[in-house]
Amino acid sequence: xxxxxxxxxxxxxxxxxxxxxxxxxxxxxxxxxxxxxxxxxxxxxxxxxxxxxxxxxxxxxxxxxxxxxxxxxxxxxxxxxxxxxxxxxxxxxxxxxxxxxxxxxxxxxxxxxxxxx
Amino acid sequence: xxxxxxxxxxxxxxxxxxxxxxxxxxxxxxxxxxxxxxxxxxxxxxxxxxxxxxxxxxxxxxxxxxxxxxxxxxxxxxxxxxxxxxxxxxxxxxxxxxxxxxxxxxxxx
Numbered sequence: 684x685x686x687x688x689x690x691x692x693x694x695x696x697x698x699x700x701x702x703x704x705x706x707x708x709x710x711x712x713x714x715x716x717x718x719x720x721x722x723x724x725x726x727x728x729x730x731x732x733x734x735x736x737x738x739x740x741x742x743x744x745x746x747x748x749x750x751x752x753x754x755x756x757x758x759x760x761x762x763x764x765x766x767x768x769x770x771x772x773x774x775x776x777x778x779x780x781x782x783x784x785x786x787x788x789x790x791x792x793x794x795x796x797x798x799x800x
Numbered sequence: 801x802x803x804x805x806x807x808x809x810x811x812x813x814x815x816x817x818x819x820x821x822x823x824x825x826x827x828x829x830x831x832x833x834x835x836x837x838x839x840x841x842x843x844x845x846x847x848x849x850x851x852x853x854x855x856x857x858x859x860x861x862x863x864x865x866x867x868x869x870x871x872x873x874x875x876x877x878x879x880x881x882x883x884x885x886x887x888x889x890x891x892x893x894x895x896x897x898x899x900x901x902x903x904x905x906x907x908x909x
Contacts, residue, residue, distance in 0.1 A: 717896070726901045727844070727888070776843045787832040787849075787892045794843040 686710050687779045689792035696767055697800055704762045704795045706777030712757035713779035717789065718750070721774045733760050757781075767799045803827060804891050806900035813883075813907050819876040821903050823889030826870070832892035833865055833872045838902065839885045847887075848874070879907045 686709040696702050706716060715734050719727045731747075733739040733754035741747045751763040760779075764771055774796050778789040804825045813819040825833075832851055836844035850856045850863040850872065862875040872891075876883055886902040 727899050729896060732896060774841075774843075788834065788846065789890075789897055790846060791836075791843045 685788075685790045687713075687777065687790050687792040689777055689795050691795060692793060693796045693798075695798045695800065698768050699766055702764045702767055702797060704764075704775055704777075704797075706760045706762070706779070706792050708758045708779040708781070708790075711779075712781055713760075714757065714781040714786075715779070716754055716760040717778045717780070718752060718760075718762050719776045719778065721776060721794075727776065730762075764797065767797070769799045772797055772799045802900075803893060803898040804889055804900040806887075806889050806903045808901055809904040810906045811903055813876075813879045813905060815879060815881060815907055815909050817879055819879050819883065819905050819907070821874045821876075821887050821889075821905070823872045823874075823900055824870055825872070825889075825891045825893075825898070827891065827893040827898075828867075828870065830891045830893045833863070834890040834892075834897070835861075835863060835872075835874045836888040836890060837885045838888055844888055876905070879905075881907050881909060883907050 688707045690705045718730045730745045731739045731741045733752050735757050739752035754760040776794040778791045780789045806823050834849050835847045838844045848863045850865045856863045860877045864873045884907045886904045888902045889900040890897045
C-alpha cells in the first residue's frame with residue numbers, strides 16, 4: 684500500500700518551454716502533497732505544499748509563477764515548470780501524505796529528471 | 801543551526817557488521833521521526849517511522865529515539881552491499897518534514 688507514481692520519469696525540453704509533471708497517489712487519498720527538488724549530491728529541498736482544493740504554499744525563494752502547482756483531487760497533483768531554463772534542470776520528486784496508519788508519514792514518488800537544453 | 805543534523809559520511813562498514821547512524825534535531829515539540837533510504841539517482845524510500853522514546857525494530861533495522869536528548873538513530877545489522885545508500889533522517893516539524901543532509905553508507909565486501 685501507499686504507492687505514489689510520477690509521470691514522466693524523465694523529460695528533456697528546450698529552453699523557454701513549459702513542462703508538466705504529474706504525481707498520483709495510487710491506493711490512498713492524499714490530503715497533502717509535497718514537491719521537492721534535488722540537485723546532484725545535495726539534499727532534498729521542499730518547494731511547496733499543496734492541499735486538495737486550495738492554493739499551494741510555496742517555500743521562501745520559490746517562484747510561484749514559475750512553478751505552478753495544482754492539486755485538483757485527492758489523488759492527483761501537478762507541477763508545471765513554466766518557461767524552463769537550464770538552471771531548472773533537476774530531479775523533481777513529489778510526496779503524498781494521508782495514507783496508511785500514520786498520517787504524518789510521507790510516501791515519495793519515483794521522481795522526474797528534468798533536463799532543459 | 802540546522803533543524804536536523806546528520807554526519808555526511810561516508811560511513812564505511814564491512815559486510816556483516818552493524819552500521820550506526822545518528823541524527824539530532826532542534827525542535828523540542830517534534831513528535832514524528834522517520835528514516836528514509838535513498839539510492840543514487842532514485843527517490844527516498846521509507847525505512848521506518850518512530851514516535852515514542854526507546855527502540856523500534858523492523859527486520860535488520862532498529863530505530864532509537866530519545867526525545868530528551870533530541871536524538872534519533874538507526875542501526876543496520878548484518879550490513880549487506882545492497883545497504884549502500886544515503887540515509888536521510890526526517891523530523892516532522894511545523895507541518896512538514898525537515899530533512900537532514902543524509903549520511904552516505906558504503907558497505908564493503
